[in-house]
Amino acid sequence: MTGCTMFRSSYFNLLLLIWIYTLYHSDCLKLWQPTKLTDIASGTSLHLSCIPIGLGPDEKIAKMSWFSPDGTSLQTSPNGRVSVMPRPEQLSMTIKKMQPSDAGNYTCVAIGEHDNILAKLTVPVKVFQSPDIMILPRENLEIAYGSNLVLKCMALGLGPDGNAPKLTWVTPDGYAVNNTFGRVSINRGHYTLTLYIQNIEASDVGKYTCRATGQKRSLLTEAFVLVAVYRPITYINCPQVQHLVTEQNGLIRCLADASPALHVSWKFKGAFIDDDDHYRQERKGLRISNVTHYDAGLYSCIAVVEHIGSFKRKDITVHVHNNPSIN
Structure with a gap:
């Protein structure tokens, strides 16, 4: 091995030792911010993370903190607007509903065991008015x-x-x-x-x-x-003229459908009908027990969708005939 070769080898080893020393020495500790987007629209959230890199084997970070532009140490707030989240080997921070007054330099500080500052990371944040x-x-x-x-x-x-x-x-x-x-x-x-x-x-x-x-x-x-x-109100199987027979149970057919759900009410000769022993409102129409000639006349089937304030009316003329079995 020539002297020149030995010199080059020694020089390379020396550089290697210097690089290793620099990597693990506290002066080389860096704080890294993975998120680069710091121009924030007002009303949106700011997310920042601080990650230490290059910590030596004999060094220890006692704590890490985020500071606001006015120097206040950021802590998780009771209202949830500010959240500080310690995680393994990083410190994350979120501020919701950013305002122009929140703009400025946010600082992450790594502090050693003797309360000495090991490293700082300053992140300038701009807050612009969102359209x-x-x-x-x-x-x-x-x-x-x-x-x-x-x-x-x-x-x-x-x-x-x-x-x-x-x-x-x-x-x-x-x-x-x-x-x-x-x-x-x-x-x-x-x-x-x-x-x-x-x-x-x-x-x-x-x-x-x-x-x-x-x-x-x-x-x-x-x-x-x-x-x-x-779905608009529609009438199904609802003839305008219908026929009933005396002394039988009859059904005035009229089925209304819609979406949202509807409510159906009936009128007879202009007056609303209540359910009783004679009338019973069913989904398919109006049931009449023991039909008489007094049940003949004009009926109205009124469908109402209360949720949207929609209604529709169907008029039905009912004729009553004698029961052929009586004659």
Whole structure:
């Protein structure tokens, strides 16, 4: 082995020893933040984690703490807005519903056994005003089965980069609608996103959410509308003219159906009928015991869906005939 080779080998070993010493020496302890997104929209949550790297074998971190921009040590708050979560080898922190006043430098500090500061991590956090979004119609909806639905979402304001936020419609089952054709589709404008649902079905019921996202798909804000579907009142097997026979039990046939559930009431010659020994309201119609000629006349079958304030009336003329077995 030449002297030059020996020198190079010794130099390499020396560098290796210096690197190992540096790695495990306390001066090399670093605190690492895995989350890089610190531009936060107002109203959303800030999530920060602090992870120590390069801790020497003879060193020990007694505790780690997060400090707010005003120097206050952050602790889990009773109202749940601030959560500090110690986990194995890291310290995580969450602040919900961030406001512009929450902006500033957040600091994670690792403290040794002798209350000495081993390392610091400072994270600058910016809080920008989140754009508002509006959904039209602005009220929760109840529409008829088989009808068509149009929901429009509009962004009122820009994202943190000065660009219009991206709008996304999300269906009740969590599906983000991207297709521009078919029974469920969207039409995208510069500040608007319109959702179309054709021939609406029972499976379409639920919460429709419009989300506004900025860079790296970060959530800026969202709004939702609840959609309920009803089946209009229909009459089944309800002839306008019906015939009954005296001294028999008769049924004035009239079955009403709807969704949500309906309530049926009956009128005879303009007065409401109460259930008694003579009249009994059934699902298929009005049951009359021991029919007489006084039961002839105009009846009204009134169906009411109280949940949506809908009603419908069916008038029925009843003729009463003599019982042929009496003659």
